[in-house]
Amino acid sequence: MAVAVAQEQPVPITAPIIPVRGLFPVGVVLAGIVVTIGTNWTWGLDFFHVVGGGMWTALDLFMGFVIGPIMRSLSIPARIELTKKLMPKMLLIMPTLVTMTLAAGFQLARHNGMLETSFSLHGWVVASMIVVAVMAIVALALLQPANIAVLFELRRPQPRPEVVQRLMRRFIYAAGVTGAMQVATLVIMTRLAS
C-alpha cells in the first residue's frame, strides 16, 4: 500500500532543467561544425551530415514509433519517471543533431552543386527543404515547448498528472509526425545519393 502511494506521488526534480555537463560536448560539436564549414573540409562536412542525419532520423523514428506507443501504455507515475530521465537529455541532443545535419548538409549540397537549379534532381533537394521546414515547425512550436513545459511542471512541489499527461500526449503525437517526415527524408536522401 505504502509503495502504491509513493508511486502515485512522484518526487519532483530539483536539479537544473538541462544536464549542465552536457553543454560541453554540445559546444565541441558546434565549434567543430563552424571550423569544418570555415575550412571547407569535405570529409568533415560528410561526417557531420551523415552521422548527424543518421542519428536524428533514427532517434525521431524511435521516439515516434517505439517510445511513443510504449509511453501511451504506461501508468502516469511511470510516464513521469521516464519523462524526468529522458527529456533533459533530449533537450540537448536533438537541437545539436539538427544543427549539425542541416548546417553540414547545406554546405555539402553547395559544394556538390546540388543546390543549383541546373542539377537534375533539384526538385528533390527543394522537397527535402520542405520536409525539413515541416519538421522544424512541429519541433519548434510543439515538441520543444512541450518538452520544456513538462520539465517545469515536474519541478513543482505537486506536479499535476493531468498537465504532464496533456503535454506528453502532445509530445508523442508531434514525435509521430516528425517520425513520418523522417521516412520521407529517407526516401529523398537515398534518391539523391543514388
Add this chain to the structure above:
Amino acid sequence: MKPRVTQLGMVSIGFVATGVIYLAAYLPKRAPLAPAVVFLVLAAAVFAFNALSLARQPGFAWWRFRQVAGWMTLVYLIVAGMLEFTFLYDHTRGPALAIMTLLLAIFTLNVPLLSGWTVAHLETD
C-alpha cells in the same frame, strides 16, 4: 479566451520557412525578391499580432515567460549567429542578405515566444 499563440507562431515560422526555401531554391542565381518580401511581411505581421495578443492577456505569468524566453533567446541567438555566419560565408550580399537576415530575426523571436508561452500559460491553468 486564450490567444492562439502556438498556432500563430507555427504560421509565422511557416512563412519564414517558405521565404527561405523560395530564395534557396534559386541558388546560385538571384531569385526575384518580391515574393520573398511578401513572405517576410506576412511572417512579421503574424508575429506582431501574436505578441500583441499575448501582451493583452490578463493574469499571464510574465515572470515565468521572461525566465524561459530569456534563456531560449540566448540559445537561438547562438543558432542565428551560426546561420548568419553561413549566409556571409556563402557570399550572400545586398537585398537578399537583408531579407534572409530579417527572416532569421523573425524566426529567432518566434521560438522563445512559443516556448515561453507554453510554459507560462500552464502556471495559471
